[in-house]
Amino acid sequence: MGKSKAGSEGTVRLERRGAIAWVTIANPPVNALSQAVRAGLAACVEAAIADPDVSLVAIRGDGRNFVAGGDISEFDAPLQPPDMNDVLATIEGSEKPVIACMHGNALGGGLELALACHFRIATPDTRLGLPEVTLGLIPGAGGTRRLPRVVGAEAALRMILDAAPIAAAKAFDIGLIDAVAVDGHEPVCERLAATIDKTTLAERRVGTRALTEVQQAQVAAAIAQARQSVRERWPWSGARRAAIDAVERGLDGSLADALVQERANFDACRVSGEGRALMHMFFAERAATRLPDGDATTQGLSIGTVGVVGAGTMGRGIALAIAGAGVPVQVFESDTGRRDAAHVAIADHFKGQTERGRMNPDAAQAVMSRIVFVDTIAGLASSDLVIEAAFESLPVKLEIFAALDAVVGPDTILATNTSTLDVDAIARATCRPDRVLGLHFFSPANVMRLLEIIRAPGTGAATLRAAAEFARRIGKTGVIVGNAFGFVANRMIFEYQRQGEFLVEEGATPDAVDRALVGFGMPMGPFAMADMAGLDVAWWLRKEVPAMRRADRRQSRLADLLCERGWFGQKTGQGWFRYEPGGRKALPSPETDAVVAAERIRIGIKPRAIAEQEILDRCLFALVNEAARILEAGLAARPGDIDVIYVHGFGFPRWRGGPLKWADDVGVGHVHDVLRDWAARGEAWLEPAPLLARMAREGVGFAQLERKGWIGS
Ligand code: COA
Numbered sequence: 001m002g003k004s005k006a007g008s009e010g011t012v013r014l015e016r017r018g019a020i021a022w023v024t025i026a027n028p029p030v031n032a033l034s035q036a037v038r039a040g041l042a043a044c045v046e047a048a049i050a051d052p053d054v055s056l057v058a059i060r061g062d063g064r065n066f067v068a069g070g071d072i073s074e075f076d077a078p079l080q081p082p083d084m085n086d087v088l089a090t091i092e093g094s095e096k097p098v099i100a101c102m103h104g105n106a107l108g109g110g111l112e113l114a115l116a117c118h119f120r121i122a123t124p125d126t127r128l129g130l131p132e133v134t135l136g137l138i139p140g141a142g143g144t145r146r147l148p149r150v151v152g153a154e155a156a157l158r159m160i161l162d163a164a165p166i167a168a169a170k171a172f173d174i175g176l177i178d179a180v181a182v183d184g185h186e187p188v189c190e191r192l193a194a195t196i197d198k199t200t201l202a203e204r205r206v207g208t209r210a211l212t213e214v215q216q217a218q219v220a221a222a223i224a225q226a227r228q229s230v231r232e233r234w235p236w237s238g239a240r241r242a243a244i245d246a247v248e249r250g251l252d253g254s255l256a257d258a259l260v261q262e263r264a265n266f267d268a269c270r271v272s273g274e275g276r277a278l279m280h281m282f283f284a285e286r287a288a289t290r291l292p293d294g295d296a297t298t299q300g301l302s303i304g305t306v307g308v309v310g311a312g313t314m315g316r317g318i319a320l321a322i323a324g325a326g327v328p329v330q331v332f333e334s335d336t337g338r339r340d341a342a343h344v345a346i347a348d349h350f351k352g353q354t355e356r357g358r359m360n361p362d363a364a365q366a367v368m369s370r371i372v373f374v375d376t377i378a379g380l381a382s383s384d385l386v387i388e389a390a391f392e393s394l395p396v397k398l399e400i401f402a403a404l405d406a407v408v409g410p411d412t413i414l415a416t417n418t419s420t421l422d423v424d425a426i427a428r429a430t431c432r433p434d435r436v437l438g439l440h441f442f443s444p445a446n447v448m449r450l451l452e453i454i455r456a457p458g459t460g461a462a463t464l465r466a467a468a469e470f471a472r473r474i475g476k477t478g479v480i481v482g483n484a485f486g487f488v489a490n491r492m493i494f495e496y497q498r499q500g501e502f503l504v505e506e507g508a509t510p511d512a513v514d515r516a517l518v519g520f521g522m523p524m525g526p527f528a529m530a531d532m533a534g535l536d537v538a539w540w541l542r543k544e545v546p547a548m549r550r551a552d553r554r555q556s557r558l559a560d561l562l563c564e565r566g567w568f569g570q571k572t573g574q575g576w577f578r579y580e581p582g583g584r585k586a587l588p589s590p591e592t593d594a595v596v597a598a599e600r601i602r603i604g605i606k607p608r609a610i611a612e613q614e615i616l617d618r619c620l621f622a623l624v625n626e627a628a629r630i631l632e633a634g635l636a637a638r639p640g641d642i643d644v645i646y647v648h649g650f651g652f653p654r655w656r657g658g659p660l661k662w663a664d665d666v667g668v669g670h671v672h673d674v675l676r677d678w679a680a681r682g683e684a685w686l687e688p689a690p691l692l693a694r695m696a697r698e699g700v701g702f703a704q705l706e707r708k709g710w711i712g713s
Contacts, residue, residue: 011036012037019055021057021058023041023044023058025062026062026063028063030065030069030105031066031068033071033113035071035074035081042082045059056097056098056192056193059113066103066104066110067107069108069110069132072135075270075275084112084141085259085263088112088113092116092205097201098118098119100120101122102114102128102177103122107129108131109139112139112146114128115147116141121179122181123181123182125168127167128165129164129165129166131164132160132239133160133161136238136276136277137279138239138242138265139262144160144246149209152214152222153247154222156247161226161234161240211251211252223244227244236655238269242265243265245265246258246261276657276661277656277661277665278655280640281643283640284640284641284644285477288478289453289480301411303327304384305382305384306330307374307383308330308332309333309388309400310332311338313443315390318417320371321446321475324367328372329370329372330380330383331371346368346371350364350368378407380408384412385413388401392420394426397429398425402429405431405432410432413463415439416436417441418440420485420490422485423459424458427456427458433456434458435460436463437453437454437459439451439453440452440453440487441476450477450644452481452489453468453479454480454481454487455482455483468480479636481635489650491626491635492623492645492646493650496622497538499619500513501559502683503615504556505556505558505603506608508615520616527586528586530569531569531576531586534570535562539560539563554683558596561599567592570584576589577589622685623659625688626689627642627660629691630642631711638711639660639706642659643658644658663701664701668696668700668702672695672696675687691711
């Protein structure tokens with residue numbers, strides 16, 4: 001055993017074993033390349049190179065990952081020395097071979113570190129990638145220069161633009177790594193230390209290497225193809241355009257020039273709206289399921305088997321989502337007709353998946369076999385979590401919860417998938433209110449990533465923690481929200497759709513409203529979305545739930561008029577739009593236009609031309625305004641939670657960072673003033689929320705609310 005030396009702040013360790021110096025990056029949880037790690041790495045590598053007894057320097061990561069990239073939390077300010085490029089220059093220029101020993105995640109700066117090493121090996125579990133564009137950034141430590149020299153411009157651009165990590169086996173196939181270390185790193189390093197021919201080191205310095213003739217011949221087509229795919233798939237992505245520019249610039253010329261250009265592009269991206277929005281989303285997603293301080297140490301309950309009550313569309317989707325994540329599911333459905341239909345629908349789902357090549361038949365069979373139907377509610381007795389997805393009626397749910405309470409174990413968590421009912425009232429039907437909460441899936445539940453985790457007043461911290469962990473396990477983005485009508489997602493969408501309907505009453509067409517919002521970046525407009533969800537659902541709510549209507553406020557009858565004619569949207573071929581039989585394309589509907597025109601006459605509105613800006617202001621500022629009320633009422637813990645809900649639940653453009661990050665960019669003062677002006681013209685629904693008014697008055701944005709202590713406990 002050799003000596004051991006800690007890097008600055010103890011984040012990088014140096015140990016010599018025989019002729020090999022092991023440099024271990026230890027910065028949990030993902031070994032991000034923080035300033036301290038860069039300094040430690042430089043110190044340890046320099047010490048290893050200077051040690052006359054060392055013939056090979058091996059760099060590896062401690063814990064579950066090699067290195068998951070630069071430290072994103074440092075990217076809100078200029079990077080502090082040492083510069084990663086200087087550290088990499090020391091490594092690449094070393095007269096002793098340096099080998100990157102990867103495992104787990106080798107992403108972003110982690111892969112760039114490996115590219116500067118002379119050899120690269122990875123255990124079979126390794127994921128290698130340059131995901132920077134998903135954060136609105138580009139590789140900033142030589143990745144755009146070195147990767148094309150190792151795998152060719154086409155493969156490099158694909159990795160950078162798609163941002164999807166590749167497995168070690170694929171990395172070996174494309175020449176990114178020298179070996180897959182099936183027996184771990186040590187044997188490969190020992191072999192290399194004994195056999196390395198130092199004269200080959202120069203060829204292994206990728207940064208200064210010329211492109212091969214074959215690589216050179218592919219360059220022009222690869223760049224053109226990359227630009228074309230960005231135009232088609234990511235027209236909003238300045239980061240991807242900047243990455244292509246950096247790759248192109250780095251293909252010839254000196255390493256130094258390429259690194260200067262790459263860094264300039266990186267810095268421009270780092271401060272761009274897109275970069276700030278996407279980095280905000282990265283942290284907001286991770287913060288969303290974090291419990292308030294004090295709850296954090298609570299032990300989670302372990303969830304092995306899940307029960308689902310109800311095999312309608314929602315129950316089936318939930319069962320598919322859970323079984324797809326490897327968790328066994330038992331489904332109870334009292335209606336035999338619905339149970340049979342569910343069997344057929346689930347079988348059809350897997351048939352479709354295999355026919356379209358999305359799943360192989362064995363995998364489909366394995367998932368299907370995890371879904372078991374039981375005949376009685378007592379059949380769910382062994383579940384650790386039961387999710388009720390029955391008919392949306394309080395008496396029905398109360399009965400189910402009382403029955404479940406009597407048959408399941410004392411620690412079993414009971415969840416309701418209600419979207420409108422009071423979770424507290426449901427919890428009180430049981431003797432275990434601390435083990436009851438809401439789990440609000442979005443339809444189709446096996447596809448949509450958002451999961452609202454509803455905390456009722458009596459919900460225990462351990463229950464919430466277990467639910468948050470479960471959400472993560474089944475691949476959902478869980479967000480903890482409070483128990484109030486509509487929770488967070490639907491509460492906001494009601495205001496957004498309400499303004500859309502008023503705009504149509506005043507003269508816009510549903511198509512014009514939808515086009516404006518699609519132009520903004522939404523995947524579909526409010527009317528196409530309502531038609532897809534089915535207009536009858538909201539109609540039922542308007543009739544049943546008093547909170548949906550206010551006698552003292554303007555109310556549009558348009559949606560009711562469509563429903564009264566049996567026009568429920570896509571499924572009936574007619575709604576806000578018209579649909580060809582079996583089709584999903586929203587076509588303008590003269591019949592709906594006629595209903596709208598007659599209603600305008602009835603209520604005395606003379607249609608006017610409505611500008612796109614007005615459509616965006618009214619629909620989107622209504623969302624922001626309702627979010628302020630939600631924060632004020634403590635229904636969401638952080639503005640970022642609301643951004644996560646809108647990006648994952650409704651496709652709000654991620655690159656704008658969600659509605660509240662976007663509102664900060666537009667200026668809360670401006671949002672407030674526009675709303676205030678509309679309210680002054682009689683639009684009471686647009687009256688600015690008290691919190692928004694205070695923020696505007698004091699010049700505070702949503703990003704500062706937590707720090708100011710204006711929200712949360
Ligand atoms: N910089 C700073 N913090 C990072 C980080 C990075 N590059 N990557 C992850 N983290 C933090 C997360 O914020 C999280 O912190 P928290 O526990 O305080 O919320 C923690 O590390 C764990 O990350 P998480 O994503 O929850 O873990 P995971 O095991 O699900 O996923 C990764 C691990 C590496 C796949 C994922 O974190 C990831 O994709 N990271 C970013 C990779 C990247 O884009 N690199 C390029 C940066 S320019």
